[in-house]
Amino acid sequence: MKLNELTIAEVRRLLDNREVRPREVLDDVYGRIDEVEDRIKAYITVTRENGYAMAADAEQAILGNRASLLTGIPVAVKDNLCTKGVLTTCASKILHNFIPPYESTATGKLKEQRYLLVGKTNLDEFAMGSSTENSRFHTTRNPWDVERVPGGSSGGSAAAVAAGECIAALGSDTGGSIRQPASLCGVVGLKPTYGRVSRYGLVAYASSLDQIGPLTKTVEDSAILLSAIAGHDPFDSTSAPVEVPDFARVLGQEIKGMRIGVPKEYFTGGMDREVADAVYAAIRKLESLGAMPVEVSLPHTGYAVATYYILATSEASSNLARYDGVKYGFRAEGKDLMEMYRNTRAQGFGAEVKRRIMLGTYALSSGYYEAYYKKGQQARTLIRQDFEKAFEQVDVIVTPTSPGAAFRIGEKATDPLQMYLSDIFTISANLAGVPAISVPCGFTAGGLPVGLQIIGKHFDEEAILKVAYAYEQSTEWHARRPSL
Amino acid sequence: MKINREDVRHIATLSRLQVSEEDLDTFSSQLSTIVEYIEQLNRLDAGGVEPTSHVLPLQNVMRDDLPSPSLPREEVLRNTPDSTGKFYRVPKIIE
Numbered sequence: 001m002k003l004n005e006l007t008i009a010e011v012r013r014l015l016d017n018r019e020v021r022p023r024e025v026l027d028d029v030y031g032r033i034d035e036v037e038d039r040i041k042a043y044i045t046v047t048r049e050n051g052y053a054m055a056a057d058a059e060q061a062i063l064g065n066r067a068s069l070l071t072g073i074p075v076a077v078k079d080n081l082c083t084k085g086v087l088t089t090c091a092s093k094i095l096h097n098f099i100p101p102y103e104s105t106a107t108g109k110l111k112e113q114r115y116l117l118v119g120k121t122n123l124d125e126f127a128m129g130s131s132t133e134n135s136r137f138h139t140t141r142n143p144w145d146v147e148r149v150p151g152g153s154s155g156g157s158a159a160a161v162a163a164g165e166c167i168a169a170l171g172s173d174t175g176g177s178i179r180q181p182a183s184l185c186g187v188v189g190l191k192p193t194y195g196r197v198s199r200y201g202l203v204a205y206a207s208s209l210d211q212i213g214p215l216t217k218t219v220e221d222s223a224i225l226l227s228a229i230a231g232h233d234p235f236d237s238t239s240a241p242v243e244v245p246d247f248a249r250v251l252g253q254e255i256k257g258m259r260i261g262v263p264k265e266y267f268t269g270g271m272d273r274e275v276a277d278a279v280y281a282a283i284r285k286l287e288s289l290g291a292m293p294v295e296v297s298l299p300h301t302g303y304a305v306a307t308y309y310i311l312a313t314s315e316a317s318s319n320l321a322r323y324d325g326v327k328y329g330f331r332a333e334g335k336d337l338m339e340m341y342r343n344t345r346a347q348g349f350g351a352e353v354k355r356r357i358m359l360g361t362y363a364l365s366s367g368y369y370e371a372y373y374k375k376g377q378q379a380r381t382l383i384r385q386d387f388e389k390a391f392e393q394v395d396v397i398v399t400p401t402s403p404g405a406a407f408r409i410g411e412k413a414t415d416p417l418q419m420y421l422s423d424i425f426t427i428s429a430n431l432a433g434v435p436a437i438s439v440p441c442g443f444t445a446g447g448l449p450v451g452l453q454i455i456g457k458h459f460d461e462e463a464i465l466k467v468a469y470a471y472e473q474s475t476e477w478h479a480r481r482p483s484l
Numbered sequence: 485m486k487i488n489r490e491d492v493r494h495i496a497t498l499s500r501l502q503v504s505e506e507d508l509d510t511f512s513s514q515l516s517t518i519v520e521y522i523e524q525l526n527r528l529d530a531g532g533v534e535p536t537s538h539v540l541p542l543q544n545v546m547r548d549d550l551p552s553p554s555l556p557r558e559e560v561l562r563n564t565p566d567s568t569g570k571f572y573r574v575p576k577i578i579e
Contacts, residue, residue, distance in 0.1 A: 101559040195540045208538055237545035238538070306522045317499065324500075326572050328563035337575045338500075346502035354501055358492070359515060361499045375525050377535030382528070384536055417517050433539030458539075 003028040004164045005481070008073050008221040011167055015062055015072045022055040022062070022072030022116060025167070029074045029118055033165050036484050039146055041138045042160035044079045045087050046119040058114040070113040070228050076166035078157050079120035080127055081107055081212070082201040086117070090203050091135035092125045094348030095329045104201020105236065106170060106212045106229040113228060118166045121156030125350045126320065127177055127205045129153050130422045133413050134352045141409075142185060143482040144448055148406040151181030157215045158185040162482060168225055169215040174206050175308050176401075176426025178213045179438040183401035183451025186440045186480065188468070189215045190222045191426075193459045194433035195240035197226075198233030204319040206312035207238070209430040218478055219439060219469040223247035226461065242459055250462045251469040256290030258467065261394030265301040266425060271403040278442030278450040279400045282471065286398070289470055294394050298386040301428060303379045305420055308427045310363050310376035316353075317360030323348060355416060380431050387432040391457045396467050399425050401438040401451035425453060435461045439468045440477035449477075485523065487515040 003011065003025045014020045030048055037043065051074065058072035077083060080090045082100035089095045103111065124134035132140040132155035140155045142148040143163040150159040154171030158181035161169050171178040173191035182189025190213045197212045204210065214225035230244040262283060267276070283293050325331035325344030332347045334340030349357070363372035390397060403424060412419045429436040434455055441452035452471070456464040472478050487495075489508045492515065496503040503511065557570070566573040 098563055101555050101562065195542070234547065238540065238542065240540055240542065300528075303525060303528055306525050309518065309522055310525075321500075325565060326574055329565070331565035334575060337577050339502075340575050341500045342502040345500050349501070354499075354503075355511065355514060355518075357499050357501065358495045358511065359518060362487070362491075362495050362515070362519070365495070365498060372522070372525075374535055375528070375530060377537060378530035378533040379525055379528055380536040381533050382530065384539060416514055417521055420518075 002032065002164070004032045004167070006167065007217050008070070008168050008224050011073055012069060016067060022058040023052060025072065026051050026055050026074055026116055029166060032163070036163055037165065039141060039484065040143055040159050040163050040165065041140050042121055042156045042163065042165055043076070043119040044089055044091060044122050044137055044156070047086055047117050050086065051116050051118055054114065054116045058116060061114050068113040069224055070110055070115040072114065072116060074116040074118045074167050075110060076118045076121050076157055076160045076169040077107055078123055078154050078169070078171045080123060080172060080203040081170060082203070083107055083117065083120065086120065088120065090126050091123045091137055092349065092353070093136045093330055094323045094344070098328050100201070102201065105198040105233045107201070109229050121154070121160055121169060123156055124153035125353050126203065127153040127172055127174055128316070128352050128356055130176070130180055130419050131412065132156060133409065134350055136350055139409055142406045143484060144186060145406065148408055148448070149184070151184035151402070151406065153177040154215060155181045158182050158187055158189065161185070161187045161215050161217060163484060164481070168217070168221050170212060170229070171215050172202055172210055172212050173430065174209045174312060175430050176423040178215060179426050179436060179451070179453060180402050180423060182215055182438045184406040184449065186449030186477070187215055187217060188219055188222045188437065188439050188478070189213065190226060190437040190461070191429060191435060192226060192230065192461060193435040195238055196230050196435070196459065196461070198231070198236040198239040200233055200235035206315040207319065208315060209312060219465060219472045220248060220251055222437065223251060223465050245462060247461060247465055250466045253466050254290065255286070255467050255470045258291045258396070259394040260286055260291045260293050260467070261296035261390050261397040262293050263296050263298045263301065263390070263397060263399060265298050266399040271400055272405065274444040275400050275402070275404060275450050279398070279452055282441040282452045283398060285474060286467065286471060289474060291467070296390040296394055296397065298390060298428065300379065300382045300386050304383055304428045304431060305424055307376045307379040307383065307431060309359065309420060310372050311380060313356040313360030314363045314373050315360070317357045317364065320353070320357055352416065383428055384432045387434055396463050397455040399453045399455070401425060401453040405444045405448035405450055429455050434458055435464055437464045437468050439472055441475070442477060485519055487512055487519055
């Protein structure tokens with residue numbers, strides 16, 4: 001078996017036992033990239049030289065018995081996380097040449113542990129999309145079927161993990177951008193509680209919703225990587241001053257007696273038959289492990305997508321005002337300052353980014369603010385309260401991650417609304433700020449992965465990891481790999 | 485609500501985006517579809533409901549006002565498309 005196919009936990013053991021060296025793990029990772037990357041296109045930038053320099057440093061730490069959990073582990077990073085001295089594009093022309101002068105807190109924490117940066121992964125431009133088709137550079141392919149999308153926006157990270165082009169990856173999730181691609185690529189993706197991980201150095205899309213989280217091959221790796229990046233940060237005033245447990249500690253604990261909420265509003269049709277079957281089977285599996293399924297109601301679920309597309313675009317229209325062709329990135333010519341701004345932004349942003357900026361500007365504009373933005377914020381309150389009420393009865397809530405398996409490239413590209421609706425099951429967790437994980441729970445007849453979403457209470461990642469681990473260990477889905 | 489070509493033109497100006505004549509039609513039809521979908525919120529009775537702008541009970545996070553080092557000027561200016569070496573350079577602002 002090649003080293004690139006292993007998990008963080010497996011590579012850790014080999015490194016600590018001095019059976020392999022960090023550079024040998026990298027050799028296999030980059031070997032795999034050479035083998036499949038022209039078909040998958042998971043990366044925007046492959047940082048080979050950087051990776052080997054970091055490997056030499058990691059090796060010294062291991063030999064000096066100073067290794068941490070991530071020392072010498074090759075990790076891919078979504079290209080909207082700032083990495084000091086390494087190109088960070090957000091898959092946008094407007095940042096095509098941006099080299100951050102500082103490091104994001106999440107990757108900085110991995111650096112302190114001497115991780116190995118494999119490269120920067122593809123995404124929908126500014127994380128706006130569900131397929132990576134909105135990347136200004138290229139569309140990433142799903143390793144299970146290269147004619148299909150990997151999901152998005154963290155599609156590059158999900159595909160890189162699934163194809164063995166890294167050991168693990170970081171992504172970001174504003175409306176499902178970690179969980180949906182994890183589901184479509186058959187890997188594990190976790191969106192932490194809002195406030196759990198510092199967003200310092202994450203290029204902002206919608207600041208009241210964005211979270212950074214891990215995409216991994218197993219639930220155990222998800223817990224390891226989350227423990228590494230979580231925690232309060234004075235550079236992000238929205239990061240919560242709460243203690244970070246060792247998330248891996250709860251893995252293997254029994255789930256007997258846990259109450260598993262099944263929201264009736266998620267199971268009303270509107271999802272593929274095969275997805276529904278896989279999710280029902282997963283619920284029965286959890287029941288066989290001693291958990292108790294309980295029907296719950298999240299009555300405002302139907303308003304989540306509309307609410308999201310008001311609030312997220314409003315925040316985006318404000319956050320993306322900084323791209324003015326002055327401080328960094330692309331600049332177009334113009335006869336005066338205003339024309340320079342308008343030409344820069346027209347040429348620098350892709351169509352979906354422009355649509356969202358305009359939609360947000362509209363929602364915030366004079367005369368519409370009350371009808372759209374304020375109404376969206378009120379709907380958000382009701383959605384949040386739905387979860388608070390449901391969590392009085394249950395420990396976690398389970399749903400499908402996505403209403404369908406991976407769709408064909410181009411299938412939804414011309415219909416923005418259809419694309420938005422592919423996030424219908426993931427968006428509520430961002431609006432409520434609660435943590436959620438997607439784990440593989442089966443395959444369609446056509447061989448495409450299906451994901452189970454497990455949602456928890458605020459700052460109760462331990463419960464969702466515990467349930468996800470128990471489920472994973474009692475099934476074989478996570479052991480399957482795409483044949484490329 | 486329909487977003488017509490004039491609406492798009494107005495929003496584009498507010499957004500500092502140049503939009504071509506043919507794109508006005510495309511954006512007008514796409515934004516109309518999205519806004520019509522979003523208007524299902526009109527059916528929601530939210531009278532008296534407090535708006536949520538933030539899910540965490542964190543407010544006015546303060547720190548001591550202490551001076552600390554900033555990034556060196558040359559590093560900050562390294563990413564600008566145009567500078568004088570000490571300042572950003574932009575097209576003429578004042579006629």
